[in-house]
Amino acid sequence: MAIGFELQKDDYVTLEANLQIFQKGAEVRGAFLCDSGGNIIIEVGKAASCVDSVSALASGAFSATRALAHAIGEDEFSSIVHQGSRNNIFMSAVDEEVLLVAVFGQETNNGLVKLEGTKACRKLLPIFRDIMKRPTVPNEDPTVTFVLAQGPLFSR
Amino acid sequence: MSLINYAKKEIQFKIVYYGCGLCGKTTNLQIIHDRVPAKAKGNLTSLATSQDRTLFFDFLPLQTMAIEGYTTKFQVYTVPGQVKYNSTRKLVLRNCDGVVFCIDSQQDKMPENLESWENLKENLADQNDSLNQMPHVLQYNKRDLPGRLPKAYLDFALNNGEHRIPTFMAAAVNGKGVLETLNGVAKLVLQDFIDKH
Numbered sequence: 001m002a003i004g005f006e007l008q009k010d011d012y013v014t015l016e017a018n019l020q021i022f023q024k025g026a027e028v029r030g031a032f033l034c035d036s037g038g039n040i041i042i043e044v045g046k047a048a049s050c051v052d053s054v055s056a057l058a059s060g061a062f063s064a065t066r067a068l069a070h071a072i073g074e075d076e077f078s079s080i081v082h083q084g085s086r087n088n089i090f091m092s093a094v095d096e097e098v099l100l101v102a103v104f105g106q107e108t109n110n111g112l113v114k115l116e117g118t119k120a121c122r123k124l125l126p127i128f129r130d131i132m133k134r135p136t137v138p139n140e141d142p143t144v145t146f147v148l149a150q151g152p153l154f155s156r
Numbered sequence: 157m158s159l160i161n162y163a164k165k166e167i168q169f170k171i172v173y174y175g176c177g178l179c180g181k182t183t184n185l186q187i188i189h190d191r192v193p194a195k196a197k198g199n200l201t202s203l204a205t206s207q208d209r210t211l212f213f214d215f216l217p218l219q220t221m222a223i224e225g226y227t228t229k230f231q232v233y234t235v236p237g238q239v240k241y242n243s244t245r246k247l248v249l250r251n252c253d254g255v256v257f258c259i260d261s262q263q264d265k266m267p268e269n270l271e272s273w274e275n276l277k278e279n280l281a282d283q284n285d286s287l288n289q290m291p292h293v294l295q296y297n298k299r300d301l302p303g304r305l306p307k308a309y310l311d312f313a314l315n316n317g318e319h320r321i322p323t324f325m326a327a328a329v330n331g332k333g334v335l336e337t338l339n340g341v342a343k344l345v346l347q348d349f350i351d352k353h
Contacts, residue, residue: 005159012163037251038215038231039159039168052217053201056231060203060212063247097251146167146350147224153342154220154335156191 005035005131012042018123019044022100026116027108028090033124034059036097047103054089058101062091079117081110092117094124097132157251158349168229169345171338172249174276175258176268177209177237180297180328184258185214185234187334196220210236213248222346230342237272246279254345255292256337258328259314261304266313273314291344293322295337300327 007015015033023031023044030047034040038056048054062080069076079092090102090113100121104113159168173181182202189200196219203212214234222228233252235245257276259269280286296310307325315321322340326333 005157007159007161007163009163012161035157035159035251037157037170038233039157039170039229041159041161050199050217052198052229052231053215056213056215056217056233057201057203060247063250064212064244067243067247146226146353148346148350149221149224153222153339154188154192154196154218156193156335 006134007041007131011127011131014127015042015124016044018120018127022102022116022120025119026102026104026113028102028104028113029107031100031102033094034099034101036063036099041098047101054103055101058089058091059099062093062099066093079114081114083110088113090114090117092121094121095128098124098128100124158253164227165225166227166229167223167349168231169253169342169349170231170233170251171254171256171341171345172252173232173234173256173258174245174249174272175237176260176265176272177239179237179258179260179265179269179272180326181234181237181258182208182210182214183328184256184295184297184326184334184337185216185232187328187331188218188232188338189216191331191335192218209238210234211241212236212244222342223350228346230345232338239271242275242279245275246282249276249279250283253291253348254341255287255290256295256341257292257314258295258297259310261296261298261310262301263303263305266305270313291341291348293324293337293341293344295324295326295328295333297326297328297333299325299332300330 019031030045032040032043032047034055038059040055065080066076082089088104092100094100175181198217201215205211216232218230220228233248235248324333324337328334
C-alpha cells in the first residue's frame with residue numbers, strides 16, 4: 001500500500017496562505033492542490049460546484065498528459081491550460097505526487113496564470129518535500145488515535 | 157494513498173473496482189450512486205465511449221463518518237476493463253487504498269477473469285505494491301445468469317491462497333450484493349488504516 005501523507009494544522013495554514021497568494025496574484029476564481037490519486041489536499045475560492053470530480057478528472061488528465069510526454073520522448077509537460085469560451089483550467093505539477101489546479105474566466109489571462117502558477121509551484125515544492133519525508137505518525141500530538149465508528153458505512 | 161487533514165478533520169481514501177471488460181464495474185458504481193443517500197455522495201462521472209464502454213474511468217465521491225471525529229471520504233473509481241487500455245488502468249490504480257476485484261461468474265468469461273487477475277497483480281507490482289499489502293475483496297458478479305459457475309469453482313480458481321479473501325455474491329444489475337461489497341472493502345481499508353496508525 002502506498003504511504004499516505006498527513007497534513008498537520010501548521011501545514012494547512014502554510015499551504016492555504018501560499019495558495020491564497022497565488023489566487024490573488026493570478027486573479028483566478030478558485031484553485032486547489034490535489035495528489036496524483038485525485039484527492040483534494042487544499043482548496044481556496046470556488047473552482048467548481050463538484051470540486052471532487054474536477055480533481056479526479058484533472059489528476060487523470062494530467063497523468064495521461066505525462067504519459068503522452070513520455071511517449072514522444074519528453075520528461076513531462078510541466079503545465080497545461082485548457083481554454084474555453086468562458087472558463088479555463090490551468091494544471092501544473094508541483095512534483096510527481098502533487099498537482100496545482102486553477103479555474104479562471106475572462107477576468108485574467110493565461111500568461112499571468114502561468115507565471116503566477118510557476119512561482120507558486122516553486123514555493124510549494126519544499127513544503128511538500130518536508131511533509132512527505134516526515135514520519136506518518138504525528139510527532140506533535142502523540143495522543144491522536146483513530147477510532148472506528150459503529151454501524152454500517154453505506155446504506156440506503 | 158490515504159490523506160489525513162488534521163485541520164479540516166478529514167481523511168480520504170481511494171477504492172478501485174478492477175476486473176475484465178463487461179464484468180459489471182460501472183454497474184456497481186451506478187447502483188451505489190442510485191442507492192446511497194444524496195448527502196453521502198457527489199456526482200457520478202463516467203468517461204465512456206459512444207458504446208458505453210469505459211474509456212478512462214468512472215468516478216464517484218462518497219462521504220461518511222466512519223472514524224469518530226473525522227469526515228471520511230472514499231473516492232471510488234473503476235478501471236477500463238478492455239485489454240488494450242492497460243496504461244489507463246495503471247494510472248487509475250495509482251495510490252489506491254483498496255481494490256474490489258469484480259468477477260463475471262459466467263463459465264466462458266473465466267479466461268478473461270484470470271487474465272485480469274494476473275494483470276492486477278502485475279500492475280500493482282509495477283508501482284511497488286502487492287495484493288498482500290492491499291486491502292481487497294472479490295465480488296462474484298452476475299449470479300443471476302444461468303451460465304454461472306459454482307462459488308466453490310470460483311474460490312478454487314481465484315481464492316485458493318493461504319489467507320482467504322472476503323467474497324461477495326452479487327447480481328449488480330439488480331443491485332444485489334453491491335452495497336455489501338462496498339461496505340466490505342471500505343471496512344478493510346479502514347481497519348488497515350487504523351492498524352497503521
